[in-house]
Amino acid sequence: MSVAEAPVxxxxxxxxxxxxxxxxxxxxxALLMCIAFAMLALxxxxxxxxxxxxxxxxxxxxxxxxSQIFPERSGIQSALVGTLLLMxxxxxxxxxxxxxxxxxxxxxxxxxxxxxxxxxxxxxxxxAVPSIVYGILGLAFLVRGPLELGRVVLAGALTxxxxxxxxxxxxxxxxxxxxxxxxxEGSMAxxxxxxxxxxxxxxxxxxxxxxxxxxxxxxxxxGETAPLIVVGAAAFARFxxxxxxNDPFSALPIQILAxxxxxxxxxxxxxxxxxxxxxFLLLLMNAGAIYLRNRFEQKW
Amino acid sequence: MKQVTERPESSSEGRSAESAAGAxxxxxxxxxxxxxxxxxxxxxxxxGGGTAKPSLDTPPVFEIENLNxxxxxxxxxxxxSFGIEERRITALIxxxxxGKSTFIRSLNRMxxxxxxxxxxxxxRYHGQDLYASEVDAVLVRKRIGMVFQKPNPFPKSIYDxxxxxxxxxxxxxxxxxxxxxxxRRGALWDEVKDxxxxxxxxxxxxxxxxxxxxRALATDPDVILMDEPASALDPISTGRIxxxxxxxxxxxxxxxxxxxxxxxxxxxxxxxxxxxxVDEASGHRHGEVVEYDExxxxxxxxxxxxxxxxVTGRVG
Numbered sequence: 001m002s003v004a005e006a007p008v009x010x011x012x013x014x015x016x017x018x019x020x021x022x023x024x025x026x027x028x029x030a031l032l033m034c035i036a037f038a039m040l041a042l043x044x045x046x047x048x049x050x051x052x053x054x055x056x057x058x059x060x061x062x063x064x065x066x067s068q069i070f071p072e073r074s075g076i077q078s079a080l081v082g083t084l085l086l087m088x089x090x091x092x093x094x095x096x097x098x099x100x101x102x103x104x105x106x107x108x109x110x111x112x113x114x115x116x117x118x119x120x121x122x123x124x125x126x127x128a129v130p131s132i133v134y135g136i137l138g139l140a141f142l143v144r145g146p147l148e149l150g151r152v153v154l155a156g157a158l159t160x161x162x163x164x165x166x167x168x169x170x171x172x173x174x175x176x177x178x179x180x181x182x183x184x185e186g187s188m189a190x191x192x193x194x195x196x197x198x199x200x201x202x203x204x205x206x207x208x209x210x211x212x213x214x215x216x217x218x219x220x221x222x223g224e225t226a227p228l229i230v231v232g233a234a235a236f237a238r239f240x241x242x243x244x245x246n247d248p249f250s251a252l253p254i255q256i257l258a259x260x261x262x263x264x265x266x267x268x269x270x271x272x273x274x275x276x277x278x279x280f281l282l283l284l285m286n287a288g289a290i291y292l293r294n295r296f297e298q299k300w
Numbered sequence: 301m302k303q304v305t306e307r308p309e310s311s312s313e314g315r316s317a318e319s320a321a322g323a324x325x326x327x328x329x330x331x332x333x334x335x336x337x338x339x340x341x342x343x344x345x346x347x348g349g350g351t352a353k354p355s356l357d358t359p360p361v362f363e364i365e366n367l368n369x370x371x372x373x374x375x376x377x378x379x380x381s382f383g384i385e386e387r388r389i390t391a392l393i394x395x396x397x398x399g400k401s402t403f404i405r406s407l408n409r410m411x412x413x414x415x416x417x418x419x420x421x422x423x424r425y426h427g428q429d430l431y432a433s434e435v436d437a438v439l440v441r442k443r444i445g446m447v448f449q450k451p452n453p454f455p456k457s458i459y460d461x462x463x464x465x466x467x468x469x470x471x472x473x474x475x476x477x478x479x480x481x482x483x484r485r486g487a488l489w490d491e492v493k494d495x496x497x498x499x500x501x502x503x504x505x506x507x508x509x510x511x512x513x514x515r516a517l518a519t520d521p522d523v524i525l526m527d528e529p530a531s532a533l534d535p536i537s538t539g540r541i542x543x544x545x546x547x548x549x550x551x552x553x554x555x556x557x558x559x560x561x562x563x564x565x566x567x568x569x570x571x572x573x574x575x576x577x578v579d580e581a582s583g584h585r586h587g588e589v590v591e592y593d594e595x596x597x598x599x600x601x602x603x604x605x606x607x608x609x610x611v612t613g614r615v616g
Contacts, residue, residue: 110415182452186512188413190465191442191519200468201454298455299501 049279053272061273066236066255071266076274078237079255082153083281085241086251087218089157090164095214097161098168099203102210105169106176107198127166134163135230143231151232153244156251159227164217171216175209176202180300208296215289219282225253252278361386361523361553362407367421369402369411375579375586376402379421382572382592389545389554391564391595394574394610399587400557403574404525407555408444409437425523442469445516449528451508453500453515458483458492461500461511465519478518486514487544506537513544517552524548526556530563542567561611564595571598573607 064075101123109116138159142149149155179202187197203210228251235258237250252274259271360383369377377399384390384407392400402411409430411417423430430440454461462479465471471478479496483489488510492503500511509529516524526545530538538560545554545567558564564571572592576585591598591607602608609615 112415180452182448182450183454185410185413185446185448186452186454186515187464187468189408189410189441189446189448190468190515191438192464192468193438196468200464205455300455 046279049272049275051272052269053274053276056269056273057276061270062277065238066250066258068236068262071264071270074267074270076252076255076270076277078240079250079252079274080277081240082233082237082249082251083222083253083278085153085244085249086157086160087222089153089244090161090221091214091218093158093161094165094168094217095210098165098172098214098217099210101165101169102172102176103198103202106173107194107202123166123169127170130226131163131224132226132230134159135227137162138227138231149245151234151248152246153241153249156228156231156233156249157244159231160221160224163224163227164221167217167220168210168213171213172206172210175206175213178209178300179205179298183300205298208292208298211292211296212289215285215292219285219289222281222285223253223278225257228254229257252281359386360384361426362555363422363424363427364407365422365424367403367406367419367423369399369406370418371414372416375584377406378577378586378588380589381421382589384553384555385570386553387549387551388569389549389556389567390570390572391568392555392557392572392574393559393561393564394587395576395615396559397585397587398574398576400574401527402587404527404555404557405446407523407525408446409440410446412437442519443521444523444525445519445521446525447509447512447516447527447529450532451505451512453503453508453511455499455501457497458500458503458511459496462515462518465515469519471519482514482518485517485548486510487540487547488514504537506533506540509533509537509541510544513541513548517548521552523553523555526554528557528559531559538563561599561613565599568595571595573598573602573604573610575606575610 061075062080063077064073065077066079067074105116105120105123109119111117111120138155141147142155142158143151147155149158183201183205184197187201188194192200232248233254234248234250235254237248239247241247241249256271256274256278259267259274262268362384364383365381367377367380368375380403392404394400402417405411406419407423407425407430411419419431425440425444428435454464456464459479462482463475466473466475466478480489480493483492488507491507492511500508503511509532513524513526513529530541533541542563545556548554556564556568570592571594573590574587575590577588578585591602591604593603597603598607599611602611606615
């Protein structure tokens with residue numbers, strides 16, 4: 001480099017204009033503000049609920065049945081049992097149906113066929129349909145209509161299942177797609193049939209992802225209120241649903257809604273307590289999903 | 301262009317040689333096809349000599365005739381005809397995109413896994429047309445094993461990797477014994493016998509590839525197809541795989557796709573040279589076999605200029 005060029009080069013490496021530097025600082029700052037705002041709203045909400053709800057939490061709160069008249073003798077047993085039963089039945093429904101659909105779409109369906117593309121587009125769209133629409137569907141086809149199940153756990157669980165099925169299918173497909181094609185080829189090249197390849201190679205590889213999807217779907221279902229109102233969950237159930245196909249049922253979100261609407265502050269404290277229980281269940285499920293993902297996820 | 305003018309000559313030479321019951325000069329087996337109506341394999345007397353090289357008197361394990369492979373309506377491999385001999389190593393060489401992999405995958409019907417792939421012409425395996433309607437692709441792959449470019453062990457233990465094939469095929473016998481035999485044949489036993497239950501992902505790349513070879517051997521195939529088995533490996537691992545191939549050819553026929561000319565020259569008995577042909581009307585590119593002969597001949601005295609240009613490194 002000649003002597004004459006040196007000052008120019010020095011000026012060049014001194015670099016960015018002050019405007020560019022300010023932008024470099026402002027942009028992350030703006031991002032941080034957005035996060036802070038979201039976190040703040042969440043913290044305020046949680047603290048508010050916790051302040052109201054923690055005093056009512058006790059073993060009795062979990063085991064008593066709800067009351068419309070005596071807040072001090074009220075509890076959430078029937079709602080909690082109802083929610084747990086809903087989740088269990090829902091899982092029994094969505095795991096096989098969701099996994100089977102995902103396998104079909106990934107391993108068998110020929111994407112050049114218009115009906116397979118139609119199914120795919122439909123599933124994407126169904127994932128975005130408002131939950132109340134599923135409630136109406138459940139009311140019309142499950143509670144009344146052709147199946148006539150009545151206002152029972154099975155009808156509620158199937159409605160929630162239909163609601164979250166698209167999520168299970170989409171996540172399941174991603175998990176199946178994440179199994180590299182070299183594994184499929186390796187298996188087929190050894191003389192395994194397509195079924196053996198799916199059953200012994202693809203599914204075990206995709207299982208952690210599928211399980212994560214199921215748990216995330218259930219943690220969406222557990223908080224759903226609107227479809228359960230429509231299919232006729234009871235606001236104040238005095239007993240647990242002992243029979244999935246006969247007894248009326250309640251669920252935590254329904255119970256919370258009923259108490260929140262009550263003018264008495266004592267009942268609203270009960271609602272906050274029930275929210276805390278619901279949040280705890282939700283966090284438990286999400287923690288389970290994270291654990292599954294970290295523990296069993298296959299690095300290819 | 302010289303190559304263009306060369307081609308019709310050599311193929312007409314091929315045809316005339318063919319009509320003389322396949323006893324003709326070298327290009328006979330390679331330039332079959334163009335415009336020919338009957339294949340050498342249709343005449344039982346010519347089956348051995350017409351498609352395979354007459355000087356090596358081993359029966360053919362594959363007789364390929366007028367094989368075309370298409371993806372959708374795009375031709376990938378055009379009019380390939382030659383015979384692959386039993387218990388020899390046959391190398392497929394040629395530049396990228398010339399259809400070697402597509403071709404080798406049509407030998408054990410792996411192309412079936414690609415929905416758009418269609419095959420016409422015939423691939424006869426010990427005389428049986430592999431694409432006949434009564435043939436079960438799954439049973440084809442049981443007899444004709446395959447090793448891929450990138451080692452693809454299953455995310456299971458070494459033992460379970462080997463045992464997978466025998467298990468899905470319902471093979472009888474002591475599984476421990478089957479696993480040990482396969483690992484010994486894959487020259488891997490001494491390295492892994494103390495950690496059979498550990499995950500195969502913990503092995504080195506070279507070991508993984510030998511595991512994949514051993515895995516293919518576990519189902520006792522009589523042909524192993526290798527699609528660039530050493531391209532992802534270091535020279536020492538490559539050397540091991542080549543040693544292994546020499547041992548294996550006592551009992552199995554091996555077809556290997558390789559981009560490594562030295563490797564082809566070192567390991568193979570026969571070599572087929574593929575090249576890309578551009579269709580002047582449509583501009584589509586497809587692969588064809590230019591020359592098929594004894595490896596020594598292909599590398600020292602090739603009949604076709606394109607082969608010579610490729611093996612001497614002037615093109616490709």
